[in-house]
Every structure is written in structure tokens, then in C-alpha cells.
Amino acid sequence: MNTTLPDNTKIRVADLNFFYRERRILQDLTVHFAEHSITALIGPSGAGKSTFLITLNRLWENLPEARMSGKVEITLGGLRRDIYQEAFPVTELRRRVGMVFQTPNPLPMSIYKNVAFPLKMAGGTDQKEMRRKVEQTLKMAYLWEEVKDRMNDDARKLSGGQQQRLCIARALILEPEVLLMDEPTSSLDSTATEVIEGLLLELRKHMTILVVSHYLDQVKRVADRVVSFEEGAIVSS
Numbered sequence: 487m488n489t490t491l492p493d494n495t496k497i498r499v500a501d502l503n504f505f506y507r508e509r510r511i512l513q514d515l516t517v518h519f520a521e522h523s524i525t526a527l528i529g530p531s532g533a534g535k536s537t538f539l540i541t542l543n544r545l546w547e548n549l550p551e552a553r554m555s556g557k558v559e560i561t562l563g564g565l566r567r568d569i570y571q572e573a574f575p576v577t578e579l580r581r582r583v584g585m586v587f588q589t590p591n592p593l594p595m596s597i598y599k600n601v602a603f604p605l606k607m608a609g610g611t612d613q614k615e616m617r618r619k620v621e622q623t624l625k626m627a628y629l630w631e632e633v634k635d636r637m638n639d640d641a642r643k644l645s646g647g648q649q650q651r652l653c654i655a656r657a658l659i660l661e662p663e664v665l666l667m668d669e670p671t672s673s674l675d676s677t678a679t680e681v682i683e684g685l686l687l688e689l690r691k692h693m694t695i696l697v698v699s700h701y702l703d704q705v706k707r708v709a710d711r712v713v714s715f716e717e718g719a720i721v722s723s
């Protein structure tokens with residue numbers, strides 16, 4: 487792997503190929519991403535953008551007949567880690583590399599429990615600290631003021647924009663170093679979109695963000711860099 491990349495390189499992908507059965511979905515991708523940056527992944531439908539994202543958190547591993555070759559290294563906790571090395575636990579990867587999907591997917595539970603859920607799963611946090619973190623994270627996601635008096639309400643009662651900010655809060659509570667976002671505003675109106683774009687710019691101070699977007703005006707507003715996919719290959723970056 488190229489060792490002459492700049493010191494602030496957060497993610498290094500080398501010779502990545504991805505297949506469903508015999509069909510090659512990603513082709514020989516070699517690309518790297520700097521920390522504290524927002525990269526927009528663009529390209530036509532079916533070009534492989536979402537598939538690329540899930541190679542960065544190993545989310546594809548349970549999909550039938552999917553396989554991958556190549557190397558993905560992410561600097562986590564200050565150490566460069568090969569995320570596909572057997573010794574590297576997927577639980578640690580998912581803690582440090584968060585993901586937000588196109589359609590908000592609140593769990594069938596209260597607003598509070600939705601945000602606290604990953605922390606609870608990770609274990610070892612007392613109730614007081616959990617409450618503090620839930621509040622802090624909801625503030626970061628610009629949702630606190632709207633939900634602070636209804637934390638026990640079912641999260642599915644929230645509007646689409648609020649649900650997406652809730653999912654972002656849920657992704658943020660473990661303080662990830664990388665945030666993968668797959669068309670996070672595509673189901674939202676322009677006001678909710680504006681809020682989330684502002685949030686991305688704020689989050690960039692703390693993390694490295696890769697965002698799939700179909701909206702060129704959005705890409706212009708938020709992205710430091712644009713990587714274009716076509717038929718599973720990167721055609722410009």
C-alpha cells in the first residue's frame with residue numbers, strides 16, 4: 487500500500503473489488519480520504535456508491551453471495567487498522583464508523599431509548615451519564631429543543647426530518663471518527679435538508695464524512711471533495 491500519503495489520511499482503500507456472485511460491482515478502487523473532510527460520492531443509480539460505503543464498515547458481510555478483495559485501512563484511535571484483518575473486531579469498527587441510511591429507521595421505542603440504544607449495547611454506562619450523553623448528542627443533531635419535553639414518546643411519531651436527525655444522533659452517540667451517510671436528505675423537505683447540511687459542516691470538525699448525494703447543489707454546498715462513480719469505477723476524484 488502507498489505509504490507516501492499525507493499524515494492526515496483517514497481512510498485508505500487499495501485494489502478494492504466487490505462481487506455479488508460472479509458480477510463485479512466495484513472495480514479496482516484505490517482511493518483515500520483525508521480526516522475532517524466531507525467527500526460527496528456521486529454518480530448514476532447502480533454505479534456502486536452504496537456498495538462502496540458498506541465496504542468501509544463491513545456491513546455487507548452477511549449478504550448472501552457477496553464477496554470482496556482488496557484492502558481497507560482506517561486510522562482509528564490514532565492507529566492505522568486493517569479493518570478486514572481477522573483480529574480486528576467488527577464491534578469496534580461499528581462503534582468508530584457510524585452510518586446513516588437514506589430512509590430514517592427509528593427503532594420501535596421511545597425517542598430517549600433510540601438515542602441511548604448503541605450506548606446501552608456497548609455496556610458500561612450508568613444512567614446519569616447516559617442521560618447526559620443523550621442530551622448532548624441530541625443537541626449536536628439540532629433536535630434537543632424539539633424533543634426535550636417528549637423523550638418518552640414513540641420515535642416513530644416524529645416527522646421525517648426529525649426522525650433523520652434522531653438517526654444521526656443515534657449514530658453520533660458513540661462518538662464515531664467516520665460517518666457514512668447514504669443519501670441522508672433524499673426523503674426530506676428543503677428546511678430539514680438545510681438543517682442537516684448545516685449539521686454536516688459542524689460535524690466535520692470532529693470526524694471524516696462520506697456522503698452519497700444525488701443533488702449537485704447540495705454537493706456544492708457541503709463537499710470538500712467530490713468522487714464520481716460510474717459502473718463500479720471511480721472516474722474522477
Ligand SMILES: Nc1ncnc2c1ncn2[C@@H]1O[C@H](COP(=O)(O)OP(=O)(O)OP(=O)(O)O)[C@@H](O)[C@H]1O
Binds near residue numbers: 506532533534536537
Ligand atoms: N444485495 C444485492 N445483491 C445483488 N446485487 C446487488 C445487491 N445490492 C446491490 N446490488 C447491485 O449492485 C449494483 C450497485 O448498487 P449500489 O446500490 O451500490 O449503487 P448506487 O450507486 O448506490 O445506486 P443508487 O444511487 O441507486 O443508490 C447495482 O447494480 C445493484 O443492483
